[in-house]
Amino acid sequence: MVVEHNPFAKRYRKGMKRIALVYPNRYVGGITNLGLQYIYARINESDAICERFYADVFDGLRSIESATPLSEFDVALFSLQYETDYFKAVEILKRSGFKGLKIAGGPCVMENPQPLMDYFHAFFIGEVEGYVEELIHAKNAEELSGIPGVFTGREEKVKRVYAKLDRHIEKEIIGEGAYGRCFLLEIGRGCVRRCRFCIVRQIYFPPRWRKKEMLPEIGEEKVAIIAPSPSDHPQFKEILQHYVEQGKEVSPSSVRADTLDEELADLLKKAGVKTLTIAPETASDKLQEVINKGIGDEEVMRAAELASTRFEKVKLYYMVGLPGESFEDVKAILEQALRVKKLVGKVEISVNPLVPKPHTPLQWMGFGGEEELREGISHLKKKLEYLRREARRAGIGADVSGFKEFAIQTILSRGDREVAEMLEGASYRKFEKYLKPINPDSPLPWDFIDHGYRKSTLLKEYDKIKKIL
Structure with a gap:
């Protein structure tokens, strides 16, 4: 009910x-x-x-x-x-x-x-x-x-059409959702960052913010702040402070580690945040350069230090199957999580295989991150099993996904009309060609969609990745 x-x-x-x-x-x-x-x-x-x-x-x-x-x-x-x-x-x-x-x-x-x-x-x-x-x-x-x-x-x-962000809706259906019973507050849409794996920048461009004065007064006791990267909002601290002063519990969807300072950490604690959620995506400096995330080990550990006296738990999000990824890069995920655990005590990691999404510079990459598909999938399975096993041994909570679900996601996101057979019961293995690297000169099933970017821009970013590797 x-x-x-x-x-x-x-x-x-x-x-x-x-x-x-x-x-x-x-x-x-x-x-x-x-x-x-x-x-x-x-x-x-x-x-x-x-x-x-x-x-x-x-x-x-x-x-x-x-x-x-x-x-x-x-x-x-x-x-x-x-x-x-x-x-x-x-x-x-x-x-x-x-x-x-x-x-x-x-x-x-x-x-x-x-x-x-x-x-x-x-x-x-x-x-x-x-x-x-x-x-x-x-x-x-x-x-x-x-x-x-x-x-x-x-x-x-x-x-593709996009909307101007006007005043926030004043009334909502309030139910028990992923953030609990709360009012959902969208403070921004799109993203100012240029992460090469993420589709948000392309399909929600241009990035837009709601100014503090465009936000409503809220009757609910809890507010969930929604945006792809809430802490990039130029008035994020002011917005938090406003609702904290009203006695609200405030839960942002995530916080970038490089935006967290003592003032923000104190505000989040006052807002009732118990778990700090950050997404390094990789613990490797080289792979950080590949995906252009900009969250290095220094930022993660600084965030962990700030969390140690303020929050009960830190949750870290990672991806595996990145182009150029070695087993040592995967081991670095566990090593980073263990160092965070020494500071905070309670740590969870969430690990997913990378889906090389359409409309991103990684759209031409193969699933598993390697040129040869069979080898890439074999290595990916071993990486996931290693993290699952070693996290358990280290007392780290771990949500490590299986490769099959993400292989299916990749096929459905990059597939043509023929992959509809999977929705009728056909095995994903029939369409493994959509998991392989794509020739940049080949037409793409989604070329008919105009998201306002130039394909040549993505190709330049793709070339940068190859030079790094």
């Missing part, structure tokens, strides 16, 4: 257009998605009615508000945040018997919608603010085709 406060709930009246907002993953993730919050509020302020669907509530087949079957709705808007959500999305569409207009959006759609072309009438490439009513009132794919940001397969190119 889901318990939540919903200020936008609306009763269906005959003649209303019914819109289903489908998040094909768990409720705790969906309720913390501010884009979905905005869409839901906007539709229910119009002459239509919107109800939500989550994978773990009625198996995604009936709405959370009224338990109405998906098949009774006119339009289904799917939000795809992770490539592995495609499987549940397709299952929901098939089992529900939904016959209405099917539209997908979200970051996965913005990177490459090709694997989903057989399942949706249209895809929205960009940020939907300003286009919600046009989308829901379209009668068919032909009418959708003229809306900015919409790709139906008829268009040769589609230009």
Whole structure:
């Protein structure tokens, strides 16, 4: 039973257009998605009615508000945040018997919608603010085709749309999400950094901040601050201080180690933060240069020192399978975590294989980080198992992912229309060509999307990586 406060709930009246907002993953993730919050509020302020669907509530087949079957709705808007959500999305569409207009959006759609072309009438490439009513009132794919940001397969190119960040929404659905029961506060969108592995800079460019005066007064006791890199906000400390003075518990999504100083650490402690979360991604100086993250060992240890007297735990995020990565580079992850543990006491690491994402300088790299795929996967498995085993021995909490899930993510993010067979039960091994390095002269399945950058810019960054290696 889901318990939540919903200020936008609306009763269906005959003649209303019914819109289903489908998040094909768990409720705790969906309720913390501010884009979905905005869409839901906007539709229910119009002459239509919107109800939500989550994978773990009625198996995604009936709405959370009224338990109405998906098949009774006119339009289904799917939000795809992770490539592995495609499987549940397709299952929901098939089992529900939904016959209405099917539209997908979200970051996965913005990177490459090709694997989903057989399942949706249209895809929205960009940020939907300003286009919600046009989308829901379209009668068919032909009418959708003229809306900015919409790709139906008829268009040769589609230009990604982005929104100006105005005043923050004043009301939200409050439920038990990934941050607990809290108000979600988006202070920025896009990223000012140039990490070579990350897709955020390209698909949410230009970076935008909400000024402190654009943020609302909040009734909830807890505030979750949302942005790709919250501590890069020029007024981050002022925003924290404002809500701390109001007696709020404040939880930022993460903090860059190189932005943490004594003043910020003290503010975070006053805000009720118990765990400091930082993402070095790698403990190797050479690989830091490769990925252009800019968080070296010195910054990590400085953050650990500041955390030692203020927080109960430090959580460190890493990736393996980076180009040019040796086993010594992987051992350095454990060594760094052990040195942090000496200062803080309680340390957790989260380790994922790198997915060479579209629209990044690493998009031409092979999965596993090596030229020969079989060798790369074999080494990747050994690296993951080493970290899993040795972290346990060292008393370090470790969430170390398996390689298969991330191989599937890579295929679905870099694949063409043919990889849809995986969503019908075909083995990922059939499409291992999408795990291999890509010739920079070859056309890419996502070339039809205009995110506002030049491909030549990514190629220059790719060449820099090769020179480092």
